[in-house]
Amino acid sequence: MTAPEGRAGRREWVGLAVLVLPCLLASMDMSVMFITLPSLAADLGPSGSEQLWIMDSYGFLLAGLLITMGTLGDRFGRRRVLLAGAAAFGVTSVLAACSTSPGTLIAARMLLGIAGATLAPSTLSLIRSTFHDAAQRATAVGIWTAGFAGGAVLGPIIGGLLLEHFWWGSVFLINVPVMVLLLVLGPLLLTEHRDPEPGRFDLPGAAMSLVAVLSVIYGIKSTAEHGFGWIPLACCVAGLAVGAAFLLRQHRAASPMIDTRLFRSRRFTVPLLIDALATFGLVGFSLFNWQFMQLVLGMGALESALWSLPTFLVMPLGIALATAAAPRVGKHNVVAAGLLVATAGYVLLALLRAGSGIVHLVGGMAVVSIGVGAVSAVVTEVILSAAPPQRAGAASALAETSAEFGGALGIAILGSVGTAVYRSELAATAPGGLTSDVLEAAKSTLGGAVETAATLPKGTADSLRDAAFDAFAQEARIASMVSAVLMAGAAVLIATLLRTTHTRTGPVATPAAAEHQDAGGAGKPSSRTASHR
Template identity: 45%
Template sequence: MTTRSGEEAALAGRREWIGLAVLALPALLASLELTVTNLALPSIAGDLLASGTQLLWTVDLYAFLLAGSLIMMGAWGDRIGRRRVLLVGSAGYGAASLLAAYATSIEMLITARGLMGIAGATLMPSTLALATALFPHPRQRATAIAVIVASVSAGTAIGPLVGGWLLDRFWWGSAFLLAVPVMAVLLVLVPVLVPRDRGTGRGRLDVLSALLSLAAVLPVVFGIKRVAADGLSWTAVLAVAVGVAAAVVFAVRQRRLPEPFVDLGLFRDRTFATAGATLALGIFVLWGSNYAIAQYLQQVAELSPLRAGLWTAPSAFGVIAGSTLAPRLARRFRPTSVIGAGLVLSAAGYATLTQVGGAHGLAVLVTGAVIVSAGLGPMMALSTDLMISSAPPARTGAAAAIASTTPQLGGAFGIAVLGSVIAATYRAVVEGTAPAGTPATTLTAFEESLGATARLPDAAALLTPARDAFTTGFQVAAGVSVLVTAAVATAVILLGRRGRRVA
């Protein structure tokens, strides 16, 4: 595949790099804000008298609407201009964040979070598309996208520090006020530093396709989250089935429209399709392992959420290192070779995680997690670049939206599948190990999960076997991740040898 710009494209100057720094702000904010919100949940529960279910909706409604709206916002950006969509979305995100910060009831907060999700869906596709337009030269474009990916990881790394500092000194609403100055900076500097794009102007804003795209994504994400939380159920299966049916109707409609909402023909390009599948599967194992690591740190190592977040910070820096180094490596080697080598490194990291446990459990865990993230960093940066650069200029926003949606769905599947692997292993290990005479309610909780066992007031003797069983499940999930990562690495390397060198 050859890039659409070619090696002869003009190099960007200082103004473009300053513009990239501004565009990186919403990417950093998105991950940072999510981390800080999770830390703020206990304070929100106490102040707004929120139930556990309401707290889940505070987090999940944002994620649902964000994932469901990405394709819609990317397609509209192609039509009416990506800079315009970014500015409108930034204003909306700032206003919704202000509403969330000063919410007087949990219902008001949940509503504000939903609005933040819809507005937030404008940020990543527009940011990626505008960064691509700022840097037509292939090498600079790859570096720019790596900077965006690294910014997301940086937000994850500093989130616990920023969140802990804010929540120690101010009220929980300060977690949402973070977005207001960032959005103000975007509104002032983007019109100055980022050239205006008018979009294609072709085709109407297809509301029915937009609704179908939401109906395809939201039920699937909901069903996956239900599987991760409660195991396989008819509700989860029905939700996924509804989403799949909506996706089929959406695809049929796009093929019949003269100006489709999303150009599904993008997937006929082997580079685009392969990069998208690699990105989905790479994030599948990354989010699944991150979920497992967070559970291990808090439930087995008994760390507070803040301390657990600090122990996960080194792995975020691993992604930053891997994603920023990737463009340099891609100048000397095929991008597919760099991606494949990174995935092999990640497989070694997952193999390290299979040894977690015992006296050196935390050291082994952090070492394995850093190796995993350093290997997946190049995959995240280069796969995103390959997806966007292989799309026609008029479809950059749609390609960026798909590149943003793919990891969301892959990650949701990863949490559900690997979380289910841990849960199933846990139940298999603890079955029949409880002492004779254990009360029925205690036995039920013990055989359900480590979290349920830890909440029991009279189950101290069961905590050690429960933690050992969870650790075994963690090791099995890490083993599954080794197999998935190694298989994807093999496929990417073989496919890359059949293709042509990409700048």
């Protein structure tokens, strides 16, 4: 079957399915640890600090290297970098599964993060290079978005099913056959694309981007886990300073990793901000979502993971509606509508009480998921289209980095605000007669309150649990309200700032883009960027 000129055919759509698989696994490897940690902790015996590194080292390295790996794809070939990363991801997955100590597992998780950083920007930039038709590209980006989001939901479910029958290392070994499949099918279905004139690779710039991202995300996550302190604050300030120096270097460089002229366009910068805000609420509220199901409603890890499945299943609905509506009513209107739908979901969650059932929680999260799905699919496509094709890898990396920062900020800010609310509420409503040590343990976290209640006489224990559940419900309501205000504000922002810009697909008119258009036309590869096998 031959597709019309400029439109993707069957080969490209099958190739898209191949591109979605590694992204699904990359996001699964972030969420699967929530359910796997107790099993591996019992086997390997890591300390508290080592457990945090097992959880966070993967995400730290992945986020810190997205920009570098996206640039390497532009320079050396996006398919080549993707396949190299897939091979490394498969090998390091085996190393993680065979780890016999916390140190070796941490090292394997760090290597997994390095390999995983190649997957998202390479796959997304290959979509930009493969799907030249605007409508088809929007659909392809929507499918990619659903796959990436689905991995985060499917991780605990698949992990729970595997742990029912196998040891904890099996959650890593499922990566291997998928990566082997990618290595076999990738060369057959994916065409190579690269920047024909990449210039010299900026090694100091790559190091600066890594230090900047790692420092800020470490500071944010440390604040979320331990509260405000001088060390996390110093990390954030240092990271921002290095990030500013990195952008200044890119502005002056003859062959920059990031074309800073892109940031002059609202069509590029506003979608980046919106993507971060949408992820802020979704990831930040997940803290309360999981605790409510497991601690307040008393569900097990696998049962709570299964109840989160409807949230993922409705996301394609939002993506499909947004993709279909964008050409008719304008992308900025669709994004604004998606943000308002997410706002309605958070308002529903703001009505949550300790006695609310699972349907209330899942229903509210499903509405949020529909809205965020619509937003993410459209803004990601807008970010890709706004950048010239030869910079697709760097643009993809920026999109993913903004989402990573949004999620980290959501966990830190909503977690910190929520903790303050919880402690204040429980201090005011806890039953009398508790010692200061018992009360402090209960005020630390909801999990601490449940564990503390188990050591008390029944009447006092029931009263403490009820007070803790009510305080946590208030914490979740405040987080929902904050998220609702942010989503509503973001809707106003995008309706105001992008209302007068063009919504058609096409790269921002930077000199690089203009040169590309002169060579072969906007939206299609020129003779210098012709695909080759």
